Amino acid sequence: AQRVTQPEKLLSVFKGAPVELKCNYSYSGSPELFWYVQYSRQRLQLLLRHISRESIKGFTADLNKGETSFHLKKPFAQEEDSAMYYCALKGGSGYSTLTFGKGTMLLVSP
Amino acid sequence: KAGVTQTPRYLIKTRGQQVTLSCSPISGHRSVSWYQQTPGQGLQFLFEYFSETQRNKGNFPGRFSGRQFSNSRSEMNVSTLELGDSALYLCASSPDTSAGYGYTFGSGTRLTVV
Numbered sequence: 001a002q003r004v005t006q007p008e009k010l011l012s013v014f015k016g017a018p019v020e021l022k023c024n025y026s027y028s029g030s031p032e033l034f035w036y037v038q039y040s041r042q043r044l045q046l047l048l049r050h051i052s053r054e055s056i057k058g059f060t061a062d063l064n065k066g067e068t069s070f071h072l073k074k075p076f077a078q079e080e081d082s083a084m085y086y087c088a089l090k091g092g093s094g095y096s097t098l099t100f101g102k103g104t105m106l107l108v109s110p
Numbered sequence: 111k112a113g114v115t116q117t118p119r120y121l122i123k124t125r126g127q128q129v130t131l132s133c134s135p136i137s138g139h140r141s142v143s144w145y146q147q148t149p150g151q152g153l154q155f156l157f158e159y160f161s162e163t164q165r166n167k168g169n170f171p172g173r174f175s176g177r178q179f180s181n182s183r184s185e186m187n188v189s190t191l192e193l194g195d196s197a198l199y200l201c202a203s204s205p206d207t208s209a210g211y212g213y214t215f216g217s218g219t220r221l222t223v224v
Contacts, residue, residue, distance in 0.1 A: 036215075043215050043217045043218070044215040046212040086153065096160070097155050097166050098153075098202075101152070103153075
């Protein structure tokens with residue numbers, strides 16, 4: 001069975017501080033990992049996918065298979081980063097189900 | 111291009127009734143998935159359709175069903191509504207389910223059962 005754990009329900013930081021949103025997963029095969037973000041009153045949006053190895057809005061995430069983690073990082077938080085962040089896992093090619101973590105609310109204060 | 115469109119945006123139903131929710135995926139997307147979002151359980155997978163075939167189903171009772179049409183539009187139906195069915199129902203579409211494809215979500219249908 002696949003499982004995604006986001007240990008923090010709420011992460012509160014000041015503007016300009018570094019941010020790390022934690023995500024650990026459990027999956028026996030080769031997973032695909034995603035980060036989704038939901039800003040207030042907006043729809044869930046894809047932020048990052050590990051397969052792209054991209055940086056979006058200053059956020060990066062590296063898949064660590066040894067530690068089964070996919071933490072989301074940003075060196076300098078901005079107030080507009082305040083949102084709900086969800087880590088999600090999809091099984092290997094041909095598997096279409098996304099398993100989501102419970103989410104972490106990021107609050108960036110001025 | 112247009113995003114994933116879900117209708118209606120809001121619904122209020124009475125216990126015991128049934129409800130049908132609609133989802134129009136992004137043009138060209140053949141995979142449509144449905145999720146239930148609640149404060150307590152978070153985002154839970156309901157089912158996924160690809161080219162009119164249900165390929166995966168989550169751990170929900172048989173009261174929850176769905177279908178996909180030849181134009182990829184999808185509907186989900188919940189019969190004999192219970193208070194616990196109150197939730198935000200999200201639809202997501204993807205061009206394919208191969209590695210590398212993410213899902214685009216709609217704004218959801220907020221269902222309230224009274």
